[in-house]
Amino acid sequence: MNFLLFRTSGLAVIIVILWMPVSFAASPDDGVLIPAGEFQMGSNASPDETPHPIYLSAFRIDRYEVTQEKFEKVMADNPSDFSGAHRPVERVTWYEARDYCKQLGKRLPTEAEWEKAARGPKGNIFPWGNNFNWDAANISHSSKKRAGHQLKPVGSFPEGASPYGVHDMIGNAWEWVWDYYLPYPNSEYESKDFGKKYVVVRGLSYLGVGHFPKKSYKKVVALKARASYRERLNPFVRKKDVGFRCAKDKPPLFKKATEKKREI
Numbered sequence: 001m002n003f004l005l006f007r008t009s010g011l012a013v014i015i016v017i018l019w020m021p022v023s024f025a026a027s028p029d030d031g032v033l034i035p036a037g038e039f040q041m042g043s044n045a046s047p048d049e050t051p052h053p054i055y056l057s058a059f060r061i062d063r064y065e066v067t068q069e070k071f072e073k074v075m076a077d078n079p080s081d082f083s084g085a086h087r088p089v090e091r092v093t094w095y096e097a098r099d100y101c102k103q104l105g106k107r108l109p110t111e112a113e114w115e116k117a118a119r120g121p122k123g124n125i126f127p128w129g130n131n132f133n134w135d136a137a138n139i140s141h142s143s144k145k146r147a148g149h150q151l152k153p154v155g156s157f158p159e160g161a162s163p164y165g166v167h168d169m170i171g172n173a174w175e176w177v178w179d180y181y182l183p184y185p186n187s188e189y190e191s192k193d194f195g196k197k198y199v200v201v202r203g204l205s206y207l208g209v210g211h212f213p214k215k216s217y218k219k220v221v222a223l224k225a226r227a228s229y230r231e232r233l234n235p236f237v238r239k240k241d242v243g244f245r246c247a248k249d250k251p252p253l254f255k256k257a258t259e260k261k262r263e264i
Contacts, residue, residue, distance in 0.1 A: 030060055030248075031060035031061050031062045031063060031246070031247065031248070032060060032061055032062075032063050032117070032164050032165050032166050033058065033059075033060050033250060034056075034058065034059055034060070034061060034113070034116060034117050034164055035058050036055075036056065036057050036058040037055065037056070037121075038053050038054065038055045038056075039053070039054065039056070039116050039119070039121075039123065040052075040053055040123055041053070041054045041112055041115055041116070041184075041228070042184055042228055043125075043226065043228040045223065045226060045228070046223075046228075046229070046230075047187075047188075047189040048184075048187075048189050048191070048230055049184070049228050049229070049230065050183075050184040050185070050186060050187035050188075050189065052184055052185050052186060054112050056112060056113060056116060057249070057250070058249075058250040059109075059113055059247055059248065059249055059250055060247060060248050060249075060250055061109050061113065061114070061117045061166060061245060061246075061247040062166075062245035062246050062247070063155075063165065063166055063167060064154035064155055064167050064168060064245065065088040065089075065154050065168050065172060065173055065175065065243050065244065065245050066088065066089050066097075066100065066243060066244055066245055066246065067085060067086050067087060067088060067089060067154055068084050068085055068086075068087055068088070068089045068090075069085035069086060070089075071089040071092070071100060074100055074103050074104065075096070075099070075100055075103070084151070086153040086154060087150075087151040087152060087153055087154070087172075088151055088154060088168070088172055088173040088243035089243050089244075090151065090173060090239070090240050090241065090242065090243055091238040091239065091240055091242075092176075092238065092242070092243065092244065093235060093236050093237065093238055094108075094176045094199050094233075094235035094236075095235060095236070097176045097243075097244040098176075100244075100246070101244075101246040101247075104246060105248065106246035106247060106248040107178065107246065107247060107248060108176055108177055108178040108244060108246065108247065109177055109178065109245070109246070109247035110177060110178045110179055110247075111177045111178070111179040111200050111202070111230070113177075113247055114169075114175070114177050114202050114203075115202070115227055115228060117162060117164055117166045117169070118162050118166065118169040118170070118202075118203075118227035119162070119163075119227045119228070120162050120163025120164055121163060122163070124162070124163065124227065125226050125227065125228075126170060126225060126226060126227060127160055127161065127162035127163075127166070127169045127170055127227055128159060128160045128161070128162075132218075132221075132222040132225060133159075133160075134218075135157075135159070136157055136159050136160035136170070136171075137157055137160045137168070137170040137171030137172070137204070137225065138151070138152050138156065138157060138168070138171040138172045138206045139170070139171040139204060139205070139206060139208055139221060139225065140206060140207060140208030140221075141208075142208075142214075142217065143208060143209070143211045143212055143217050149206060149207075150206065151172055151173060151206055151241070152172060152206070154167060154168055154172070155167045155168065156168075156172075157171065162227075168203075169202075169203050169227065170203050170204050170225050170227070171203070171204055171205065171206060171225075172203075172205065172206055172243075173203070173205050173206070173241055173242055173243035173244075174201040174202070174203055174204065174205045174231065174233075174239075174241055174242045174243070175201060175202050175203045175242075175243060175244050175245060176199060176201055176235075176242065176243075176244040177199070177200050177201065177202055179199065179200050180195070180196045180197075180198065180199060180200070181193055181194060181195075181197075181198040181199065181200050181230070181232035182194055182195070193232055197234070198232035198233060198234060198235075199232065199233060199234075199235045200230055200231070200232055201231045201232065201233050201242060202227075202229070202230070202231070204221075204224050204225050204229070205241035205242070206241060207241045208221060209221050209224055
């Protein structure tokens, strides 16, 4: 609170100026802020997920998967009017996902960023906790009964949100991330698919995991629904259950001036 004192016609007048803090809160389109810090990436559940600590700078990630409506508004010359507007965009290549994010001044999240946003500060096995829950995500409960099962509007499973408040990180659509499918640091696991030919996707999809015996199906789904699970795809492929979300670096609170002072 500040005071200004001045005189007029012999009277002292005090004006009280209330100082209000300036809010730098991000808009909804800026995404969820994930704080800087080290986290344990990977797990011992699969040889492909060698646990290792990694430090990440603060970043923002979209709260929801990019919808068909948003994708068309940015990328299509003539956006269409269709019923699936609020569902995740599908059948997009990695390159199209990358270009969409770039148009908005964003980028695809790295594999590490995606996992940290999904697991939260305590390193949950699943975004919602450490116990598998069929009803926390849009995933198929059976390898056979899929009639009517489809992508659902983003945010339809709020109980499955990560501790940071990021939705649909498991289920609905697999999500492209930035990285090639490569071995983790200090990993002894070898795969013929390693190299710069496949890109990682994360998060499982509504289509489940294919055909497995009834007794094994839930176990396989639970394995692939873990936030640390890795899958890979050719970056040119278009699949009906693969979408994406964007991320971006968190800028410093005060940016350094880059322009030279104008001489007077």
